[in-house]
Amino acid sequence: MSSRTLKLYDSLSRTVKPLVTLEPGVLKFYTCGPTVYSYAHIGNFRSFLTADLIVRTAKAIGLDVIWVTNITDVGHLTEDDVADAQGEDKMAKALRSKEGEHFNNVWELAEFYEDAYKEDWQKLNLSEPSIRPKATQHVREQILAAQTLIDKGFAYETPTGVYFKVEAFPDYGKLSGNTQEKLRRGVREVVQDDNKQDQSDFAVWKKDDKHLMQWFSPYGWGFPGWHIECSVMARAYLGDTIDLHSGGEDNMFPHHECEIAQSEALTGKTFCNHWVHTRFLQVNGEKMAKSAGNFYTVRMLLERGLSPLAIRYALIAGQYGKPYNFTDQTLSDAELNVERYKRATIAAKEALEREATGEDSAFASELNLLYQEALDAMCEDLNTPVALAKGLAGARAITRQGDSMSKIDGENALTFLEKLNGLLGIVHSDYEDESEAKVEEPTVSADEAAEIEGLIEKRKEAKKSKDFATADSIRKDLSERGITLVDNPDGTVSWSRA
Ligand code: AMP
Ligand code: ZN
Numbered sequence: 133m134s135s136r137t138l139k140l141y142d143s144l145s146r147t148v149k150p151l152v153t154l155e156p157g158v159l160k161f162y163t164c165g166p167t168v169y170s171y172a173h174i175g176n177f178r179s180f181l182t183a184d185l186i187v188r189t190a191k192a193i194g195l196d197v198i199w200v201t202n203i204t205d206v207g208h209l210t211e212d213d214v215a216d217a218q219g220e221d222k223m224a225k226a227l228r229s230k231e232g233e234h235f236n237n238v239w240e241l242a243e244f245y246e247d248a249y250k251e252d253w254q255k256l257n258l259s260e261p262s263i264r265p266k267a268t269q270h271v272r273e274q275i276l277a278a279q280t281l282i283d284k285g286f287a288y289e290t291p292t293g294v295y296f297k298v299e300a301f302p303d304y305g306k307l308s309g310n311t312q313e314k315l316r317r318g319v320r321e322v323v324q325d326d327n328k329q330d331q332s333d334f335a336v337w338k339k340d341d342k343h344l345m346q347w348f349s350p351y352g353w354g355f356p357g358w359h360i361e362c363s364v365m366a367r368a369y370l371g372d373t374i375d376l377h378s379g380g381e382d383n384m385f386p387h388h389e390c391e392i393a394q395s396e397a398l399t400g401k402t403f404c405n406h407w408v409h410t411r412f413l414q415v416n417g418e419k420m421a422k423s424a425g426n427f428y429t430v431r432m433l434l435e436r437g438l439s440p441l442a443i444r445y446a447l448i449a450g451q452y453g454k455p456y457n458f459t460d461q462t463l464s465d466a467e468l469n470v471e472r473y474k475r476a477t478i479a480a481k482e483a484l485e486r487e488a489t490g491e492d493s494a495f496a497s498e499l500n501l502l503y504q505e506a507l508d509a510m511c512e513d514l515n516t517p518v519a520l521a522k523g524l525a526g527a528r529a530i531t532r533q534g535d536s537m538s539k540i541d542g543e544n545a546l547t548f549l550e551k552l553n554g555l556l557g558i559v560h561s562d563y564e565d566e567s568e569a570k571v572e573e574p575t576v577s578a579d580e581a582a583e584i585e586g587l588i589e590k591r592k593e594a595k596k597s598k599d600f601a602t603a604d605s606i607r608k609d610l611s612e613r614g615i616t617l618v619d620n621p622d623g624t625v626s627w628s629r630a
Pocket of ligand 1: 382
């Protein structure tokens, strides 16, 4: 294991401090994932990228990482910045929207956007988490958690749900500063509900026998609160105390504050030792958000012809702890820099064809030093601007050597690029390698394409008249011929040969 430590700003102690793992050499890390009611936007991805960079840096300094990042598919309400969330379930609202018309039910909608999120994740070259649990797969544990909280005197049942009793947990507010006393003074909006013992209490379980996704519990039909999902999933996979938890800055309150209260009330132990929050990605100085309508999805940017690696590059070009304004200039700079890595990779690969004559040791040490400096920068609270500058200096040095590189120099150059890719993920991706490979596959003839389009049309008609047996059999026949169909929310169907 390397002697380096990874230092990260901890929102709880409000200091930059070394990341210490409870079990030596193993990092237990939880990241709040997306709510799958729509495409994740690049602001969401900036937060996920922070987590990805932590994982990459931790691995580079020799840690094993168990990384859990969840999928929220129930319980996240539209007004989620209120101390006790209110409004409609985001999933249900999405089903009633224009896009929602293309889905038969909320489960289909969730599955569609979950798949889209995973696809975007892969395109942006994020590392695969150890597990991606879904809130709906853990409802039993959430009901058990609600019951344990009641039994321990931390929660109570009302005609509308089960509520966490903030007064019973004096540490409430330690992360965000929003203590119960401040909430009582109206520092943040709370849901007025006379059934609650105190207006600052928040829902662990909501009673609702009309909800589109509902489960039976000791309190009747209903659904879990958003915060209890993450408390339960983190514990299920990582244990009572985790090393690190991340999310976007808006997650700090109420989501993470409530997670701490519930988890610590449940176990009597510290829930998490280190909290990392990504500052917002902004457009023209404002938070990028679906509700503000000023957002880009990964797909929108790809349609403009940008490469996935350039989007990734642009999103990590600003350090995660500072608000980051996203502009067209950032994107075009990123595209240029990704090209620089491509040129360096080509030059290094060409050198492999040459003879194994002497090694340029000064060149080898320069690359080694640049990688070490990039890693040092990442260990200093993920200083991506410096790490990226070091990487680029290496790419330039390789291109500058050009034809004068021997085979051994070429190998050294490729090792540098590979290690840098492991750390920052901007040199190449499996996704891009796969897309390039696909281009070489035999193309479908015009006649066959027309026939496939005809079958897709027939399937669409069958679906419209609710003849799902015919629709499914067309999909199955095409699948046996190696044709995969992708249903888009706007009703169009795209296809590809597997
Ligand atoms: P959601 O799908 O709303 O649950 O959000 C998923 C993650 O993205 C959460 O950790 C949010 O805090 C984060 N997030 C949302 N908007 C932004 C933004 N503009 N910049 C950075 N992170 C964001
Ligand atoms: Zn969460």
